[in-house]
Amino acid sequence: MRSSPLQKFIVAVLGWTVALLMFFPVAWMVLTSFKTEIDAVHSPPLLVFHPTLANFTHVIYLGNYLGALTNSVAISLGSTVLGLLIAMPAAYAMAFFPNRWTKDLLLWMLSTKMMPAVGVLMPIYLLCQRSGLLDTLSGLILVMMLSNLPIIVWMLYTFFKEVPGDIIEASRMDGAGVLAQLRVVLLPLAGPGIASTALLSIILSWNEAFWSINLTSVNAAPLTAFIATFSAPEGLFWAKLSAASTLAVAPILIFGWMTQRQLVRGLTFGAVK
Amino acid sequence: MTKPTTAPPHRKKLMHTWPLLTPTVGVLLLWAFVPLAMTLWFSFQRYNLVDPTISGFAGFNNYKFLLESPAFLLSIVNELVLVGAVLIITLVLGVAFAVLFDQEFFGRSVARLLVIAPFFVMPTVAALIWKNLLMDPVNGVFAFVARSLGFTPIDWFTNYPMAGVVMIVAWEWVPFATLILLTAMQSLDRQQVEAAKMDGARGPQILRYVILPHLARPMTIVLMMETIYLLAVFAEIFVTTSGGPGNATTTLTYLIYLRALVSFDVGGAAAGGVLAVILANIVALFLVRTVARNVDL
Numbered sequence: 195m196r197s198s199p200l201q202k203f204i205v206a207v208l209g210w211t212v213a214l215l216m217f218f219p220v221a222w223m224v225l226t227s228f229k230t231e232i233d234a235v236h237s238p239p240l241l242v243f244h245p246t247l248a249n250f251t252h253v254i255y256l257g258n259y260l261g262a263l264t265n266s267v268a269i270s271l272g273s274t275v276l277g278l279l280i281a282m283p284a285a286y287a288m289a290f291f292p293n294r295w296t297k298d299l300l301l302w303m304l305s306t307k308m309m310p311a312v313g314v315l316m317p318i319y320l321l322c323q324r325s326g327l328l329d330t331l332s333g334l335i336l337v338m339m340l341s342n343l344p345i346i347v348w349m350l351y352t353f354f355k356e357v358p359g360d361i362i363e364a365s366r367m368d369g370a371g372v373l374a375q376l377r378v379v380l381l382p383l384a385g386p387g388i389a390s391t392a393l394l395s396i397i398l399s400w401n402e403a404f405w406s407i408n409l410t411s412v413n414a415a416p417l418t419a420f421i422a423t424f425s426a427p428e429g430l431f432w433a434k435l436s437a438a439s440t441l442a443v444a445p446i447l448i449f450g451w452m453t454q455r456q457l458v459r460g461l462t463f464g465a466v467k
Numbered sequence: 468m469t470k471p472t473t474a475p476p477h478r479k480k481l482m483h484t485w486p487l488l489t490p491t492v493g494v495l496l497l498w499a500f501v502p503l504a505m506t507l508w509f510s511f512q513r514y515n516l517v518d519p520t521i522s523g524f525a526g527f528n529n530y531k532f533l534l535e536s537p538a539f540l541l542s543i544v545n546e547l548v549l550v551g552a553v554l555i556i557t558l559v560l561g562v563a564f565a566v567l568f569d570q571e572f573f574g575r576s577v578a579r580l581l582v583i584a585p586f587f588v589m590p591t592v593a594a595l596i597w598k599n600l601l602m603d604p605v606n607g608v609f610a611f612v613a614r615s616l617g618f619t620p621i622d623w624f625t626n627y628p629m630a631g632v633v634m635i636v637a638w639e640w641v642p643f644a645t646l647i648l649l650t651a652m653q654s655l656d657r658q659q660v661e662a663a664k665m666d667g668a669r670g671p672q673i674l675r676y677v678i679l680p681h682l683a684r685p686m687t688i689v690l691m692m693e694t695i696y697l698l699a700v701f702a703e704i705f706v707t708t709s710g711g712p713g714n715a716t717t718t719l720t721y722l723i724y725l726r727a728l729v730s731f732d733v734g735g736a737a738a739g740g741v742l743a744v745i746l747a748n749i750v751a752l753f754l755v756r757t758v759a760r761n762v763d764l
Contacts, residue, residue: 308755316740
């Protein structure tokens with residue numbers, strides 16, 4: 195049964211209305227970032243104005259934006275690379291050489307993700323303080339890696355599971371060691387899966403706000419913490435806030451759009467494909 | 468549920484997997500148990516970072532103090548209101564959007580990207596953009612719309628602070644529900660829908676008897692994943708209301724943060740932490756079970 199042109203038209207109008215409403219806050223943020231501070235608070239809101247890049251130059255040259263950006267990049271890349279290195283052998287072992295504990299092991303890993311961060315805020319804070327990791331990149335990389343590790347293992351596991359075990363077996367019979375198997379057989383076959391796991395981990399670390407805000411102050415503060423400083427009344431300049439926000443969100447939004455399909459798998463631990 | 472082929476028995480003997488598993492299992496064991504044990508220990512201690520004279524065994528006093536303070540009960544209520552309201556909004560809109568974006572229409576793939584965009588916006592950005600650019604009672608877009616329609620603009624964070632926080636958090640999480648339910652919609656048997664239509668079923672009936680049963684499982688997953696994340700909502704409150712006015716938006720998570728890093732009352736914060744862990748574990752128990760049932764391992 196085909197729907198009539200009228201029905202199609204209504205669906206299109208509805209769909210686009212929903213899409214534009216949901217996207218409006220982001221679009222408005224980007225628009226505001228090109229306004230002067232006076233235009234930004236203008237009432238009624240301005241749709242037509244003289245665009246300016248002053249906010250961006252201000253945020254980049256006068257604020258701590260570049261430092262925060264560097265920290266965000268270092269933390270999300272560092273925790274992702276470290277996480278992949280630790281998780282890959284485990285996912286490989288569980289996907290290709292499962293035993294009777296594999297399922298319990300996977301579920302236990304999942305359950306560690308259920309622990310509310312705030313429940314261990316004080317111990318983690320104190321441990322970081324005592325070991326000199328408070329407000330350092332290493333400390334945040336470590337915490338971020340640990341909090342994403344279960345998701346990384348699970349995602350890799352579901353991707354590895356799709357590689358035919360016989361291929362691995364054949365390469366093993368031909369005398370390939372574990373590293374060679376990973377490099378020659380698994381990486382090419384599960385490459386796209388590993389890439390989307392990496393991207394999800396980067397996205398999650400980039401947007402993480404609880405540990406970022408509570409474990410950093412000046413030196414290691416990433417963008418989430420940097421943006422939070424705009425909440426102080428004296429720091430409230432809408433156009434600059436918008437410019438900083440646009441710069442903070444843009445790269446990760448593009449990553450997110452690229453991986454939307456595989457994302458579902460990671461976010462639901464493979465329960466919805 | 469079909470089980471994928473597992474390795475034939477002879478392989479296990481050829482391959483010891485524990486060296487590969489040790490790093491992951493080891494660090495996760497440390498991460499899962501050491502801090503938790505410390506929280507438990509602290510919760511029975513008199514321990515304040517700014518006042519070293521406070522020390523010694525506290526028994527259940529930290530718990531007693533917490534449970535007896537009116538802020539605690541309110542924080543639990545706030546937590547439940549926030550989580551409950553956001554769950555209802557995201558599930559209803561998630562189903563609606565999933566059905567909508569499952570239809571073919573002009574530019575659907577672009578529209579879909581726009582809908583899921585909020586999920587990738589970091590919490591601090593989402594909260595500050597909403598609080599200022601949109602919800603400001605004088606210069607915000609909402610105030611402008613309200614005035615244009617002849618209404619008095621609402622001062623969200625003074626009069627309805629929790630509603631304000633709920634709106635922001637729901638906006639961040641609707642895309643998550645949509646994305647997952649939409650993925651699930653794609654495995655819906657189209658012939659079933661066609662057959663229902665042939666039998667004279669109308670839209671609402673198809674939704675009730677074909678689509679909702681199909682989405683029941685992914686909806687449970689969304690419900691529980693979101694609950695875990697929503698119980699931990701922090702940054703949105705931190706940058707908009709700081710828990711106020713009064714204690715109006717102080718959730719359990721935020722209350723513990725205040726005890727921990729504002730009053731540096733380690734014992735009190737730890738007692739709150741233990742209660743938060745128990746709360747989350749009740750949810751987690753159901754989640755892990757559901758995932759265990761639904762996933763091919």
